[in-house]
Amino acid sequence: MAAQAETVAVPNIEELFQPTHDERARQSMVSMLRKHAIIDLRAELKRDYEGRVEPALRERGEVPRNWREIEQAMESQASYRFYSTLRYHAQEMCYLSVQPAVERALPQMISLAKDLAVRNPSGGSLRLDPNFEIPRYLAALDVHLAPGWVTTEHTIDDVAQGAVVGFGGKVFTGQHPYRKRAGVVAESIAHWLKATRPGFAPRRLLDMATTAGKNLFPYKTAFPNAEAHGIDCGAPVLRYGHALAEHEGVAVHFSQQNAEHTDFPDSHFDLIVSSFFLHEIPVKATRNVLRECYRLLAPGGVMVHMELPDEASVSDYDNFFWNWDTINNNEPFYTSFRAQEPIALCAEAGFERDKCFKLTIPDAASFGEERYAKFLRGEIPAPAHGSGGWFVMGAQK
Ligand SMILES: C[S@@+](CC[C@H](N)C(=O)[O-])C[C@H]1O[C@@H](n2cnc3c(N)ncnc32)[C@H](O)[C@@H]1O
Incomplete structure (x- = not known):
């Protein structure tokens, strides 16, 4: 990830977080x-x-x-x-x-992020929209029980929610054996794309709902020649992500956009990805996002969304387990999203049905190469989603 990190003499915004x-x-x-x-x-x-x-x-x-x-x-x-x-x-x-330590560091974090947004030392960019309309499904509640979630701004040029959600996420996954490193979903999808599509070399790629880019950066590493874009609705997380990227030497372009209708031209991307996104928006919005992916993909381009397994793919007991978040974790669209058939959703968006897919792929970091080869040959399945595997849905245009 840190191709040019040594040459970029700026502090890491994460190092400003100093808990007692x-x-x-x-x-x-x-x-x-x-x-x-x-x-x-x-x-x-x-x-x-x-x-x-x-x-x-x-x-x-x-x-x-x-x-x-x-x-x-x-x-x-x-x-x-x-x-x-x-x-x-x-x-x-x-x-x-994590909130108290973020509050103490906030003035320095803001000033660092502002400086990097002007200088862009690693060649990325940050484009915010002062007139951006935050969708009601995001603004009306504290998604994931995170106070303020990703869009709330407490002050001018605020990055607080980027830090709170970022460090809160580290506490959240801290003890989970295969999720200790950031960006493992993107690493897993990039690994699978390369293994199943030799020679695939996207000229431009887009991570929708990138938050602070955790699952965008590994795509830039996997496909270094691609122009990499990340969009989200939350200005604080985009500012924070941009500061992280510029420090890490990852040239990515962040912009504040609604994935239902972006301002990119038709056929602009060869790869569109997302992770942990579609289940957080109403099904109507998911349909819009998938149609937007169809519009934005060049012929032959690939769309891959890492998502929760759909209701039909798992047992009744597992559906009971997964749908817990709908009422208990401020994720009200969880159950209705999971009730959809992923292939039908992609086909309705315009993709040819036989080019749509849903499957569980192994977590690249923890599965091991020998077992991965067996998985690719169809000899063993991937572990279940959330237990060493990742459920993905998507299509090739
Ligand atoms: C769980 S987070 C995604 C995490 C991130 N993709 C990752 O892997 O680290 C969900 C994100 O979806 C974003 N989001 C929700 N609705 C959106 C929309 N219509 N357009 C763009 N982003 C959206 C939220 O702002 C939030 O950052």
């Missing part, structure tokens, strides 16, 4: 708490359902017929209530645990 000893201790505690909820209690919850709740229902002739009936059965169980409570509060605390 007690703040670090709190962040570690929150990471462990979240890990306990999302890994240990998740497993316990499944054991409780399969070993106790479901057999009792079966005995009464009331076996759940779908994920909603599983949810109904679990809502009153102590195991579920404990899991939910712990997961909800651990999520909230991820962001709260």
Whole structure:
């Protein structure tokens, strides 16, 4: 990633974040708490359902017929209530645990980001739109229970939400074995693209809903000759991402745009990607985004969205598990997005149905080359999404 980093003598905006000893201790505690909820209690919850709740229902002739009936059965169980409570509060605390250190560093962070936005020492750029209209589905609630999420501006030239979401995300994933490095989704998709499309060399690529570019930078490393763009609605995260990129020597172009309707010309990109995006917007907006991808892709270009597996691809129990976020994590479109058929969504946007795909690919960093070769030959499947694999949907134009 850091092709020119040594030659760019600017401080790293992340180094300005200096938590005290007690703040670090709190962040570690929150990471462990979240890990306990999302890994240990998740497993316990499944054991409780399969070993106790479901057999009792079966005995009464009331076996759940779908994920909603599983949810109904679990809502009153102590195991579920404990899991939910712990997961909800651990999520909230991820962001709260980093806020004080961000507040202390904010004046320096802002001044550094402003300076880099003028000088662009690594050759990237930042384009913000003072008249940008934030979609209501983003502005109306604190998505992910992150206060202010990615669009709130507390002061002029603010980068606070970039830092809060960035460091909160590090606390969030801190103890997760295969997600310690940033940008692993992009690394995995780039690895898969190269393995399945030898010679693929996009001239321009676009990461939609890039936030601060975590999953944009690895594409620039994988395809160094491509002009790389990242768009998002949140000015603070774009400013923050631009400062990170300019320090790292990654020449990427950030702009504040709604992915439903961008200002790029037709057929401008050979690769369009996104990660953790479509499930966060209404299905109507997803349809607009996919149509926009169709417009923006050159013939032969590829679109890959890393997403949650659709409802039809996983078991009723897993649907119950995944859809938890809809009501508990301020992600109200989660269930309705997952109820869509990904291939049908892409085909409706204009792509030829037989050029649309959905599959789970291995996490490139943790899978190992030998097993990856077997996966490519169809001899072994990728691990499940979220457990060493990433679900992707998309199409080739
Ligand atoms: C979970 S974050 C994405 C994370 C990021 N892609 C990554 O991999 O690190 C969701 C992002 O979608 C952005 N977003 C939501 N609606 C959008 C839209 N219509 N156009 C562009 N970005 C949007 C939000 O601002 C937010 O930054």
